[in-house]
Amino acid sequence: MSEQSSPRTEALPQPDSLMNGYEFMFILDPTLDDAASLAVVERVEGIVKGQGGEVVSLKPWERRRLAYPIAGHHEGLYILCYFDAPPASIRGIENRVRLAEGVLRFIVLRTDKETRERDQAADLRRREERAARAAAAAAEAAEAAARAAEEAAGEAGGTAAKTAGEAPEGAGGTAAKAAEEAPEAAGAKEEAGAGEADRAGETAPADASTQNEEETS
Numbered sequence: 621m622s623e624q625s626s627p628r629t630e631a632l633p634q635p636d637s638l639m640n641g642y643e644f645m646f647i648l649d650p651t652l653d654d655a656a657s658l659a660v661v662e663r664v665e666g667i668v669k670g671q672g673g674e675v676v677s678l679k680p681w682e683r684r685r686l687a688y689p690i691a692g693h694h695e696g697l698y699i700l701c702y703f704d705a706p707p708a709s710i711r712g713i714e715n716r717v718r719l720a721e722g723v724l725r726f727i728v729l730r731t732d733k734e735t736r737e738r739d740q741a742a743d744l745r746r747r748e749e750r751a752a753r754a755a756a757a758a759a760e761a762a763e764a765a766a767r768a769a770e771e772a773a774g775e776a777g778g779t780a781a782k783t784a785g786e787a788p789e790g791a792g793g794t795a796a797k798a799a800e801e802a803p804e805a806a807g808a809k810e811e812a813g814a815g816e817a818d819r820a821g822e823t824a825p826a827d828a829s830t831q832n833e834e835e836t837s
Contacts, residue, residue, distance in 0.1 A: 639674070639704040646717065646726035647696035650683065660722035661699060667716045673705030690724045702731070 646664060648657055665675055681698040690696065705713065710728060717726050 638706050640707055641676075641702070641704055641731045642673075642710070643729045643731045644668070644701040644703060644726065645681070645729075646699050646701070647686075647690070647724045648699060649691075649722045649724055650693055650695045650697055652697075652722055656722065657697060660720065663720055664699075664701070664717055664723065667713055667720070668701070668703050668705065671705060671709035671712045671716075673703045673709060673713065676702040676704060678702075693724060696724055 648660055652660065661678065665678055668675055678699065678701040681700040683695060683697050685695050686693065714726075714728060717723060
C-alpha cells in the first residue's frame with residue numbers, strides 16, 4: 621500500500637492557521653499604584669497565554685473618564701492588547717479575566733491583520749500628537765517664564781536706578797541746608813558772646829564803684 625497521505629489528511633489545516641487575531645481592551649482600577657497595575661496586566665497576559673493564545677502587543681493606552689461610574693470609579697486606565705488565539709479559547713479567556721481582581725471592564729473583538737496594523741498605526745499617531753502637544757505646551761510655559769523673569773529684572777533695575785538718582789539729591793539738599801545754616805549759627809553765637817561781654821563790662825565798673833564807696837564810709 622502506498623505511503624501517500626489521503627486527500628482528507630492533506631486538507632487538514634495546520635495549527636497556526638487555526639489562530640485568529642483579536643483586539644482586547646480592558647480597564648484597570650484607577651486607584652492601583654504602578655506596581656499593582658503591572659501585576660494585573662501580567663495576570664491578564666498570563667491568562668491569554670494559558671489558554672493557548674500568543675500576545676502580539678500589550679501596552680497602556682490612556683487614562684480617561686468613564687462614560688458612567690463603574691464600581692464607584694469615574695476614571696480608568698485603558699490597556700490595549702492584540703493577541704492571536706484559537707477561537708475555542710476566547711470563552712475561557714473571558715471567564716478568567718472577568719474574575720481577575722483590578723479589572724473593571726473588558727471587551728474582546730475579532731480582528732484581522734490589516735485592521736490590527738491600521739489600529740496600531742492610529743494609536744501611534746495619537747501618542748505622537750499628544751507628545752507634540754505636551755512639548756509645545758512645555759515650550760510655551762518656558763517662554764512665558766523667561767519673559768516674566770526678564771520683565772521682573774527690568775523692573776528691579778528701574779527701581780534701583782530711581783533710588784540711586786533720588787538719594788544724592790536728598791543728601792545734597794540736606795548738606796546744602798546745613799552749610800547754609802552753619803554761618804548763621806556761628807554769627808548768632810558770636811553776637812551772643814559779644815553781648816554778654818558788653819553786659820559784663822557795663823556791670824563791672826558799677827560794682828567796683830559801689831565797693832569803693834563802702835570802704836570810704
